[in-house]
Amino acid sequence: MNKEGFRQQMKNSPRFKRLLDYLIMNQRDARPRWYIRLLAPLYQHRGRGSKIYWSVRMDTPPYRKFSLGRHSVVESYTCVNNAVGDVVIGDYTRIGIHNTIIGPVTIGSHVNLAQGITVTALNHNFEDKNKRIDEQGVSTKPVVIGDDVWIGANAVILPGVTIGKHAVVAAGAVVTTDVPENTVVGGVPAKVIKKL
Structure with a gap:
């Protein structure tokens, strides 16, 4: 059985999923148990030339998808969590130091x-x-972040937001609504500052 078929079987059987969840996730710490983390390279997809720094906290149980594109980097002290939804990161994307990404999140290429x-x-x-x-x-x-997006330091992107292609989010912005393509947004809550 392939990985997608196995994931679908778990979704269709709540009792089986609860058992697996107990065996896979440390309920107190809300992260995969140590022996599951050792197996992560077997079920995570990492593209050619990609890198995840050793200090990254990868809370990625195998019943959800984690995919990192070609030549993409996840920097030190970041936390990636796909326990409640897939995390998919495109090619040539850089996830900076000390970020938190909680799925379901799709991040495009050249972000x-x-x-x-x-x-x-x-x-x-x-x-x-x-x-x-x-x-x-x-x-x-x-959350969907399109291709060729730049997000400044300490920004917060909230549930349900789509950020369009070639958009810029200013440092410290709190993004609560969709960001159109080719715009710069900033503030709390974020608003369009200018069009590119």
Whole structure:
């Protein structure tokens, strides 16, 4: 059975998935167990010439997809988490120092993320005031970052956002809505500053 078929089988069998989740994920630490992390090179896709620095925290269980394109780099002290959705990174892309990426996230080719950026498709549910927030689970909305995008230091990209091709996100921006192609956005919340 191929990897995609196995992933589909797990999605179709909640009981089997719970068992595998227990065996794969450390429930307290919310990351793959040590023996699963040793096997990561066998189930992660890493393109030719790509590099992930040794200090990167790869929270990538095998039941979700992680793919790093050709000649792409994930810099030191970054955290990549695909436990709730796939993380796909294109070719010739640089993920800067101390970034956090929580799937489902798709990042295009020739993208540059500076330092301290958070890209998250995950949000905690909190609407039911009769339950604690940690009892209400999580929800996800995919994030898509197009090709040839530059994101400045300490920016935050929130769930459901699509950033168009050849866009620039200013340092410190909090992006809550889609960013059109060929624009520069900045501020909290981010707004279009100019068109390119």
